[in-house]
Amino acid sequence: MLWGSNARETHPIFLHHVLQGLKRGARLYSVDPRRTSTAQWADGWLGLDVGTDIALANAIGREIIVAGLENRTFIDRATSGFEDYRRTVEPYTLQRAEEITKVPAELIKQLAHAYARADRAQLCWTLGITEHHNAADYVYALINLALLTGHVGRFGSGLCPLRGQNNVQGGGDMGAIPAKLPGGYDLGDDEARTRYERAWGAPISPKPGMHLSLMFEAMDRGELRALYCIGENPAESEANAAHARHLLGNLDILVVQDIFRTATAELADVVLPAAADWCEYEGTVTNSERRVPAVGRAGRAAVALPVRGPSGHLADARAPVGNRPRKARTGGAVRAGGARAAGRRAHRRIPDPADHRPAAGRLQLRRAKRRVRLADAPPRGAADGRHGRREAGHRRRRAGAGQLAPRVGGGAGGIRPVAAPRVGVVHPALLRTGGHQPDHE
Numbered sequence: 001m002l003w004g005s006n007a008r009e010t011h012p013i014f015l016h017h018v019l020q021g022l023k024r025g026a027r028l029y030s031v032d033p034r035r036t037s038t039a040q041w042a043d044g045w046l047g048l049d050v051g052t053d054i055a056l057a058n059a060i061g062r063e064i065i066v067a068g069l070e071n072r073t074f075i076d077r078a079t080s081g082f083e084d085y086r087r088t089v090e091p092y093t094l095q096r097a098e099e100i101t102k103v104p105a106e107l108i109k110q111l112a113h114a115y116a117r118a119d120r121a122q123l124c125w126t127l128g129i130t131e132h133h134n135a136a137d138y139v140y141a142l143i144n145l146a147l148l149t150g151h152v153g154r155f156g157s158g159l160c161p162l163r164g165q166n167n168v169q170g171g172g173d174m175g176a177i178p179a180k181l182p183g184g185y186d187l188g189d190d191e192a193r194t195r196y197e198r199a200w201g202a203p204i205s206p207k208p209g210m211h212l213s214l215m216f217e218a219m220d221r222g223e224l225r226a227l228y229c230i231g232e233n234p235a236e237s238e239a240n241a242a243h244a245r246h247l248l249g250n251l252d253i254l255v256v257q258d259i260f261r262t263a264t265a266e267l268a269d270v271v272l273p274a275a276a277d278w279c280e281y282e283g284t285v286t287n288s289e290r291r292v293p294a295v296g297r298a299g300r301a302a303v304a305l306p307v308r309g310p311s312g313h314l315a316d317a318r319a320p321v322g323n324r325p326r327k328a329r330t331g332g333a334v335r336a337g338g339a340r341a342a343g344r345r346a347h348r349r350i351p352d353p354a355d356h357r358p359a360a361g362r363l364q365l366r367r368a369k370r371r372v373r374l375a376d377a378p379p380r381g382a383a384d385g386r387h388g389r390r391e392a393g394h395r396r397r398r399a400g401a402g403q404l405a406p407r408v409g410g411g412a413g414g415i416r417p418v419a420a421p422r423v424g425v426v427h428p429a430l431l432r433t434g435g436h437q438p439d440h441e
Contacts, residue, residue, distance in 0.1 A: 001029045001115060003142060004053070004128020006036040011126075011162050014288060027118075029111050031056070032128060044111060048101040053129065057141035059097030060112040061148055062089040069116035074150030085144060116149045120156035127164060160288055167277065170286035178209035219247040228255045231274065235264040 007015040015038065022028060022041060030042040031053070039045040048056050064070055065086060075082050094105035101108075115121050123146055129138045143159060151157040163169055175182035181204075185192035193204050210218060212234065218224035227248070238244035248254055248267050256265040257272040265271045275281050279298040286292050 001031065001111070001121070001123045002038060002042075003031040003123065003125040005030075005124055005126040005162055006032065006034075006038050006128075007124075007126075007162065008036070008038045010164075014162060027114055029114070043114075044107055046101075046103045046107055046111065048103050051132065052101040053132075053138050054134075054141045055092060055097055055100040056103060056108065057138075057145060058089040058092040059094060059101075059108055060115070061085070061145055062092050063094060063109055063112035064116045064145075064148055065089070067113065067116070069113065070148050071150030074152075075148070078150075078152075079147050085148075115145065115151075118151075120154065121149070121151045122156070122158055122160055123151070124160040124162050126162045130161075162288060167285040169288075169290075170284060170292070173286050173292075178211050216244065216247055219251065225252040226254075227251055228257070229264055229268075230257045231259075233258070233262040233264045235262070235267060 002018075005011070007018065018026075018028065019041065028042045029044045029046065030036065030039040031046045031048065032039065033048060033050045035045055035047060046056065094108055097103065097108055098105040115123075123142055125139070125142060129135060129142070132138055139161075146152050146157075146159050152159065161169075172180065173182065173184070179187050181187060181189070181192055181196055183192075185196075187193065187204075187208055188206055190206075193206060197204050210224075212232075215224055215227070216234075216238070219227075235241065235245050235248060245263075245267065248264065253270070254264075254268045255270045255272065256262070256268040257274050258265060259274045259276050261271070277283065278295065282295060282297045284292050284294050
């Protein structure tokens, strides 16, 4: 099931594997307000109204329960809160879901039965889910479906967020989230925090840091006056780019470290060179299968980037990047230390190349029960300006002006044909400014 994902344009290599599965008898369902180019291969396209995903997920869950297709063995052994979930989804009948989402009730029923009856099933989502105002509730609604059917922790089954950039998942696994420790432990978990303090030899504050949105809010209030930006281009990737540039320009000091001279770097007081993670230093990545392969360094990076100092003058900063300091630990030692700190409950393991078992190196489940999180939020009536963003253009903006990026034929304003009359659009094709597939936009 691809939920809010146009994999043909955004994850083409992943889609290639999906198509190979379809040739061997797998079934594909696409959930997306637009009939995207990916939907042409789907057994069913559920073209829901924007913002009604939770209602659709709850209706699927209710139908699974009513039909007696829930995995009671898994629910009793590995989850809690099932009765609360049952009561929450009970009002979402197929007929009510059709009224809310505009998806035919029979198609919702077909998807519910196909997902619940499947021996192996994956539920994948992308920015179509996570860019909503209540994105966490959207994701929890999907997680509930996997818990309801037991499609978790088995070879070929699972929940798979398809990431927008390489190793976003790996960064989160290593603790690059303000409220998390490496391995997915909560910062407020005293036992886990103590374990990491011993491993690192330093105290760790239990107070979570700020994520990107909170940082910009703090800038707006004048509470955040200095920023060190590593491999991020918020001057162009933020939804309100003009406001973001205004806030970045008003900082007392802005330091940017990147392999490109991005739009954010143009605003910086200091620009530092960086190494390309895929070839110029060693480490690990976490791929979509949750495997953690090691990445070797192909060569030493000698980077020359202009640096703007406090005086405002530009100068050349030529420095080797990616070579290890003499006394620094190797990547293997860092990974081993992190694994010891995470303990036996660690999420992942690095696969042994000699281990050919199908499940070798896959996601390892914790034994603790997963509580069903209830998701019951009304939809918002209008789409925000970011919905349906084309990933190719997004990658180009993140790379920075003047840098190499995929060439695209143009942008397009997408609208569902059935929704066009509601906003006064008689000929949806007239909205197009370029691109492909007029029948699908």
